Amino acid sequence: MKKSRWAAVAALFLVWPGLALAAGFDGGQLSPIWGIPFAGLLLSVALMPLLVPVFWHHHFGKVSAAWTLAFFIPFALIFGPSVAGVSLAHALVAEYIPFIILLTALFSVAGGIFIRGNLHGSPGLNTGLLLIGAVLASFMGTTGASMLMIRPLIRANDNRNHSAHIVVFFIFIVSNAGGSLTPLGDPPLFLGFLKGVDFFWTVQHIFSEALFLIGSLLVIFYVLDTWYYRKEGVMPVDPTPDTPGLGFDGAFNFALLAAIAGLVLLSGFWKSPVVFDVYGTPVGLPGLVRDVGLIGIALLSLRLTADKVHQDNQFSWGPMAEVAKLFAGIFLTIIPVIAMLKAGTSGPFGAVVSAVTRPDGQPDPAMYFWATGILSSFLDNAPTYLVFFNTAGGDPQVLMTTLAPTLAAISAGAVFMGANTYIGNAPNLMVKAIAEDRGVMMPSFFGYMAWSGAVLVPLFILMTFIWFK
Numbered sequence: 001m002k003k004s005r006w007a008a009v010a011a012l013f014l015v016w017p018g019l020a021l022a023a024g025f026d027g028g029q030l031s032p033i034w035g036i037p038f039a040g041l042l043l044s045v046a047l048m049p050l051l052v053p054v055f056w057h058h059h060f061g062k063v064s065a066a067w068t069l070a071f072f073i074p075f076a077l078i079f080g081p082s083v084a085g086v087s088l089a090h091a092l093v094a095e096y097i098p099f100i101i102l103l104t105a106l107f108s109v110a111g112g113i114f115i116r117g118n119l120h121g122s123p124g125l126n127t128g129l130l131l132i133g134a135v136l137a138s139f140m141g142t143t144g145a146s147m148l149m150i151r152p153l154i155r156a157n158d159n160r161n162h163s164a165h166i167v168v169f170f171i172f173i174v175s176n177a178g179g180s181l182t183p184l185g186d187p188p189l190f191l192g193f194l195k196g197v198d199f200f201w202t203v204q205h206i207f208s209e210a211l212f213l214i215g216s217l218l219v220i221f222y223v224l225d226t227w228y229y230r231k232e233g234v235m236p237v238d239p240t241p242d243t244p245g246l247g248f249d250g251a252f253n254f255a256l257l258a259a260i261a262g263l264v265l266l267s268g269f270w271k272s273p274v275v276f277d278v279y280g281t282p283v284g285l286p287g288l289v290r291d292v293g294l295i296g297i298a299l300l301s302l303r304l305t306a307d308k309v310h311q312d313n314q315f316s317w318g319p320m321a322e323v324a325k326l327f328a329g330i331f332l333t334i335i336p337v338i339a340m341l342k343a344g345t346s347g348p349f350g351a352v353v354s355a356v357t358r359p360d361g362q363p364d365p366a367m368y369f370w371a372t373g374i375l376s377s378f379l380d381n382a383p384t385y386l387v388f389f390n391t392a393g394g395d396p397q398v399l400m401t402t403l404a405p406t407l408a409a410i411s412a413g414a415v416f417m418g419a420n421t422y423i424g425n426a427p428n429l430m431v432k433a434i435a436e437d438r439g440v441m442m443p444s445f446f447g448y449m450a451w452s453g454a455v456l457v458p459l460f461i462l463m464t465f466i467w468f469k
Contacts, residue, residue: 027339032348034336037071038383041329046378046423050445060322064329071333087335089279096331098194099187099382100324101291103143105260106184108298110144111315112253112305117246121157123225126166127218129153130173134214137178138185138203140257146175146427147313152246154438158239161232164442167435168451169221173214175427176419180210180412184261186425188376188385188414195389196396197407199268205408209467213416216459250309256297263293319430330383341390353391363392365468369409373417373460377424385414409468417460420452421445 044063048056056063076084119125129149137145153170157163179185181203183193189202248254267290274285309315340348345357356367368388375384388410392399399407418425422432422445432442443451 026343027336027341028343028347030336030340030348032340034071034075035340035349037067038330038333038337040070041067041326041333042383045326049423049429061325064325068329068332071336075336086280088332090281091331091335093278093281093283095191095194096328098287098291099190099331100327101294102184102190102260102264103141103187103323104320105294105298106141106144106257107147107320109253109256109260109301110140110148111313112250112256112301112309113148114249114309114312115148115152115246116249116312117243118152118155118240119243119246121153121160121163121166123222123229125156126153126225127222129156130170130221131214131218133170133174134178137174138181139261141184142175142179142186142425143319143427143430144257145178146170146431149174150431150434151313151438154435154440155240158438160229162228163440164435165221165224165228165451167431167440167442168448169217169224171428171431172419172452172456173217173221175431176425177210177213177217177416180206180415184264186415186418187382189411191382191386192389192396192407192411193264193268195394197400199265201400201407202411205404206412209408209412209416209463212463212466213459217455220455249312250305252304253301256301259297260294263290263297266290319426323426327382334383334386337387338390338394341387342394349391356388356391363403363406365405365409366464368392368406369413369460369464369468372410372413373420376414376418377420381414381418381425385410388414405468412463412468417456419456420449422448 041064044067048060048063072084072088075087129152133145133149133153136148140148150167150170153166154163157166160166176186179189183190183197183199183202189197192202193199267286270286270289272285276283276285276288337349341353344350345353347353352371356364356371358364372384372388375387389399389407392403392406392410419428422428432448436442442448
């Protein structure tokens, strides 16, 4: 009976146009139907936390697994276990595992640093804290910097009558734009690094854009926060009185952050002929040393950090577990999507490729910036970056040189426009949840979009005419 059911499933896929191939795995001959599991998973991530939050909270891992199996079982049946195994190994070994190891290391180390004390949340201090968070984000990741800085920022302003705008700009600057300069800063850029983009390429090619965006947001914030501060003032009694200064518990973790940066840099510069074959996927010695070292750093941080520091930070593995489970599904269901995009204008997604391509056949940086950005606003920015990286050809050497404006547009769109909605980047929702837990009345989903539409979108339009025309 089981064999007959499997045969029926296989037969169903075989009659659909373009699904069964005589041999190999050619994305140009696939049907767009293969993209349904990937789209379904991303839509689940975007909508289910809003529509069915309780179900999502308890079963997001099962949802991810269901969409993954919806792709992988038919894929293995039609193309064979060998092709499926090679694709699985490449997605996990070359991309997912290094990606999750880096995030886990940054999450663990950042969770071991607690900023104690409380300062007076004046417009000048708030602007300074946002600037510090933006700088930290490119070295400890947007997630790490957000988790480190949001609590002291909220404490400093817990005597303010209106503080939601402070958290909104924190999401704009620290949780998104600040992570735009290095592969450590934001998951999309680390995926590009794993694909072969040089560590310092991003800071060399979108530094001006990042400086303009962060600088503009800080100026707008300072003016707006000054207006609120003068209009509404502060509460008669400060819930957490000011202290002479700030201090750090678990400060040794800053050294571990430097070690993480060193390992990632080492893996980019170190060239070794030693390569291990993992079911058709080459694994170089530099990458292996990096990943083992990052695991060691995470374990060392967890071992040495006092329990009180984790308690004060309200450290838990919940957010990391959610990211790990969801991205496992994303990295697997995206396999056929990437293959179809690589087929170019003659492939199933030829319309997408044509939309970001000029009549002369050259990529249009402005279209790449907005296409990557709009999708990053409503889907996760890491897989969106990967999709358009491959739409532009997927060759890192060509993208870093001949097509440098295109790669800059993809990088900027993925990182900057992840701030347009709460669901564009994982730290956005984490910061919102922490703020609401501390009593801050945050805007609704569409209320937040009103903020981003009024503040961010005009800046993005201006950036398009300056850098991506």
